[in-house]
Amino acid sequence: MVAVTIWGSLRRFTDGKSPVDVDATNFKELLDRLSEEYPGLKPQIERGVSLALDGRIYREAWFTKIGPDSEVILMPYMAGG
Amino acid sequence: MKSIHVSTTVNGDAVEFICAPDESLLDVLRNRLGLTGAKEGCGTGDCGACSVTLNGRLVCSCLVLGAEAEGADVGTIEGLANGDALHQLQQSFIDHAALQCGICTPGILVAAKALLEKNPDPTDTEVRYWLAGNLCRCTGYDKIIHAVQDAAQKMRSA
Amino acid sequence: MALDNTPKRVFKVVGTRPPRPDGIDKVTGRALYGADVSAPGMLTAHILRSPHAHAEIVSIDTSAAEALSGVKAVVTAKDFAPQDDDFLMDVLDNCMARDKVLYDGHAVVAVAATNSAIAKAALKLIKVTYKALPHVTDVDAAMTLDAPVVQEGRSLETVPEGMSQNVTSHCEFGHGDLDAGFQKADVVVERSFTTAATHQGYIEPHACLASMTADGKADLWCCTQGQYNVRDLCSAALGMEGSQLRVTASEIGGGFGGKTTVFIEPVALALSRKAGRPVKIVMSRDEVFRATGPTVSSSIDVKIGMTRDGRITAGEAHLRYSGGAFPCGTVDMGAQAAFAAYDLQAVRTLGYNALTNRPKEAAYRAPGAPQAIYAVESVVDELCQQLGLDPLEVRLKNAARKGTRSSYGPTFEDIGLVATLEAAKAHPHYSAPLAEGQGRGLSAGFWFNFGGNTCVTLNVNTDGTVGVTEGNPDIGGSRAAISQMAAEELGIPYDKIRTIIADTSALGHNDVTDGSRVTFSVGLATIKAAQDAIAKMCSRAAQIWGIDEEAVVWKDGAAEPAGPNAGKFPPMSLAEIAAVSFNTGGPIAGHHEFNADGAGVSFGVHLVDVEVDKETGATKVLRYTVFQDAGKAVHPSYVEGQMQGGAVQGIGWALNEEYIYGEDGRLQNPGFLDYRVPVASDLPPIETVILEIPNPGHPYGVRGVGETPIVPPLAALSNAVSRAIGTRMSSLPMSPPRILKALSKG
Known part of the structure; x- marks a missing residue:
């Protein structure tokens, strides 16, 4: 299980919980599990999210490995100028 | 409106063209003579990207009519280098990284050359005020001032 | 990362300042920008735009225009297929209004004719019947329940119930117990701020040349920050297959984020398809201001608590941004960036985006961050003033560092904020005396x-030279930096390498030149492509020598046996291996394709001295110094150029630049005379200090540098002006009338 920190405005879709525990070993599994267990998160996940893993931001990479002790933060998908 | 026939000199070469009475010198240079070095950034004389010299005087070619070039001597960025030998200003701009996107560079070089012809030893403030009509959005002007001063110094000691 | 174990690498080419490969073309006027190419039989197009801030399009009659001699094609929104994807639909609806015009300048009809004069004359013959609707251009007004609704049904599920339909998204970030934090404070300051929308102000207006043939193939030449993105958006809009549309990026005359989308490109393609001839569109400056991307306008409340000794106990910000007439996610980034410089126990930021009758926002250098950080840094400065504390010491005391849980969630890796603050503290600028009134x-x-x-x-050429093909338009000297990294990795001189930017058919997808990504991502891909080529060259040398591949190493631009046991052969240079490549297996090339992560955040600190003329309200910038962590400066001159250019754009934002709307909802200053960007005589030299705290995510330690420099100037200027006049400023720009008003109140 990994503990995923959810940003404030999404917590009403996780019954106010953050972090939430999810059974996942990579980014793709994590997003799939989150969508299944918290359907309210699905629209945001479909619009795009980034994942900060131990301080480093990943924007799309599905198969980025997540260890059980990793710090995992969900973030909106972002773009620059 | 009937087009006007114009005989002029551009960068030392005799040139003839026809243009509409309301056509700007900038449009003539770019669209009729294939000299696209002068750029249109605003079309209202505010940005200086279209700077050329007309009988030695620095002008915004977007505010000059093509017909006004009759019998005149027009100088554009394409005439700055002597063949493959760059003008000192051009070399100094490259050496001092005084350009990023480069869209304002032709106008600034034409303007800077006009400055150094009038005043070969300007202060930084004089360079800044002379170039105040040439907008650059990339560099913050710092390296442009250095490049103009570097060229001025080298031209004085040449 | 393969080279993580060599952090103290001695560089030969990286860190030097070679001439840029596009230099001579740009100083001689030879470089070709968006408007600089033509095609045989080319038509010129112009676009009719809305004079209304908000109106229903009742009817469009183009018959008289179409009947005009020389007019070859007319298009409206009906010529573009509706899209399932909301994002794409918004981009297209912004290119051509569908049922309603949503802002002054919104495109309605385009006409292509044999010349510009005829196309302009044709626009005057088009009859558009509008039914004017109430409009709103102010973000706070747009969020009230009785505000005119700009677009219906656009609110995301994240928006709390009971808000105006104009509110399209809501976000919240932060951690800790805010109430407990404020309880611990000795002083709490709460203040509201506004920032005006500004324009990127690139000197080159948008321009493109489209040519589509009867078999559905098309070529598009345009100034853009991303040719692949243009291809994807345009091919969807035109219902084409991506492979049939080749997009070539011209030299780009500035972008700063504003050329990361399309405005005229699908229109030119649609006109070309209809007319069966090439079509060129060049925007006027008026069109650039009225219809292309300004930043968000914003209204922000900040509350920060501090102890007497300068420890921040809690920070809160409420951000209301408007990205114009279409949904916009920029506030998410502002809300995440607002408190990023601080190590906080309790922090919360709330963000809302509201629709207004303004042009659709486009990215502008660090989109969303300058506004939010302006408000936070202003309140921190005010607290320092109230408590009599040194603002640099207070920032050092509260600075985020490695291991800090950032205000937006993740724990920071190696970051350069403390080093940057220390550099500012040690710099003579910080201790230089100030005169009265400064x-x-x-x-x-x-x-x-x-x-x-x-x-x-x-590509390794047989004469020992190298061609690098990449796909990101060069807006700040990146071709030079990419060539430097290739030279460094290969061990050959810089001038043996030529880097070119490919069209969409010549290379796989590359994301837009944005997010300060190019020197980092393209540089990393280039290093890896060089390593790929090196592996192949080592293999060729091994074959020639008849030894194992593993027994060959690459050193100083040549293959050599790994040690005495591997065999005794003199090194074979890249040129020697390349010269016999046809005999040893064929051409040699290295490739790398990836989705780069690990870009590494960037911090900067700006110091500014100003003098305010109390008679006129004009602010003179006297001295300006930029400190920034570049990770590793590949070409220091271009890093300095980013720092200086970003700082000056920020100075313009702070002091003069703003979109001014009248009561009628129309933009009043769509030109450089009234929208005043900084000119050379407004400015002092911009001093730069580059810090190099290596990014662990890049083998040379490179971080992006392009966007951060626009962030600090807003608050740096506001803090300087506030201290100079003894009155706290809370609205940007601090134009002379606003300063006079503040002085008369103070």
Whole structure:
């Protein structure tokens, strides 16, 4: 299980919980599990999210490995100028 | 409106063209003579990207009519280098990284050359005020001032 | 990362300042920008735009225009297929209004004719019947329940119930117990701020040349920050297959984020398809201001608590941004960036985006961050003033560092904020005396930086030279930096390498030049492509020598046996291996394709001295110094150029630049005369200090540098002006009338 920190405005879709525990070993599994267990998160996940893993931001990479002790933060998908 | 026939000199070469009475010198240079070095950034004389010299005087070619070039001597960025030998200003701009996107560079070089012809030893403030009509959005002007001063110094000691 | 174990690498080419490869073309006027190419039989097009801020399009009659001699094609929104994807639909609806015009300048009809004069004359013959609707251009007004609704049904599920339909999204970030934090404070300051929308102000207006043939193939030449993105958007809009549309990026005359989308490109393609001839569109400056991307306008409340000794106990910000007439996610980034420079126990930021009758926002350098950080850094400065504390010491005391849980969630890796603040403290600027009537301001700034999808091919030519093919338009000297990294990795001179930017058919997808990503991502892909080519060259040398591949190493631009046991052969240089490549297996090339992550966040600190003329309200910038962590400066002159250019754009934002709307909802200053960007005589030299705290995500330690420099100037200037006049400023720009007003109140 990994503990995923959810940003404030999404917590009403996780019954106010953050972090939430999810059974996942990579980014793709994590997003799939989150969508299944918290359907309210699905629209945001479909619009795009980034994942900060131990301080480093990943924007799309599905198969980025997540260890059980990793710090995992969900973030909106972002773009620059 | 009937087009006007114009005989002029551009960068030392005799040139003839026809243009509409309301056509700007900038449009003539770019669209009729294939000299696209002068750029249109605003079309209202505010940005200086279209700077050329007309009988030695620095002008915004977007505010000059093509017909006004009759019998005149027009100088554009394409005439700055002597063949493959760059003008000192051009070399100094490259050496001092005084350009990023480069869209304002032709106008600034034409303007800077006009400055150094009038005043070969300007202060930084004089360079800044002379170039105040040439907008650059990339560099913050710092390296442009250095490049103009570097060229001025080298031209004085040449 | 393969080279993580060599952090103290001695560089030969990286860190030097070679001439840029596009230099001579640009100083001689030979470089070709968006408007500089023509095609045989080319038509010229112009676009009719809305004179209304908000109106229903009742009817469009183009018959008289179409009957005009020389008119070859007319298009409206009906010529573009509706899209399932909301994002794409919005981009298209912004290119051509569908049922309603949503802002002054919104495109309605386009006409292509045999010349510009005829196309302009044709626009005057078009009859559009509008039914004017009530409009709203102010973000706070747009959020009230009785505000005119700009677009219905656009609110995301994140928006709390009971808000105006104009509110399209809501976000919240932060951690800790805010109430407990404020309880611990000795002083709490709460203040509201506004910032005006500004324009990127690139000197080159948008321009493109489209040519579509009867078999559905098309070529598009345009000034853009991303040719692949243009291809994807345009091919969807025109219902084409991506492979049939080849997009070539011209030299680009500035972008700063504003050329990361399309405005005229699908229109030119549609006109070309109808007319069966090439079509060129060049925007006027008026059109650029009225219809292309300004930043968000914003209204922000900040509350920060501090102890007497300068420890921040809690920070809260409420951000209301408007990205114009279409949904916009920029507030998410502002809300995440607002407190990034601080190590906080309790922090919360709330963000809302509201629709207004303004042009659709386009990215502008660190989108969303300058506004939010301006408000936070202003309140921190005010607290320092109230408590009599040194603003640099207070920032050092509260600075985020490695291991800090950032205000937006993740724990920071190696970051350079403390080093940057220390450099500012040690710099003579910080201790220089100020005269009466002058003020000094400082602000920290932050940007995330991104990586993204990247593709590079590195071709080893038989004469020992190398061609690098990459896919990101060069807006700040990146071709030079990419060539430097290739030279460094291959061990050959810089001038043996030529880097070119491919069209969409010549290389796989590359994300847009944005997010300060190019030197980082394309550089990393180039290093890896060079390593790929090196592996192949080592293999060729091994074959020639008849030894194992593993027994060959690459050193100083040549293959050599790994040690005495591997065999005794003199080194074979890249040129020697390349010369016999046809005999040893064929041409040699290296490739790398990836989605880059690990860009490494960037911090900067700006120091500014100003003098305010109390008679006129004009602010003179006397001295300006930029400190920024570049990770590793590949070409220091271009890093300095980013720092200086970003700082000056920020100075313009702070002092003069703003979109001014009248009561009628129309833009009043769509030109450089009235929208005043900084000119050379407004400015002092911009001093730069580059810090190099290596990014662990890049083998040379490179971080993006392009966006962070626009973030600190807003607060640095506001803090300096506030200290100079003895009155706290809370609205940007601090134009002379606003300063006079503040003085008369103070």
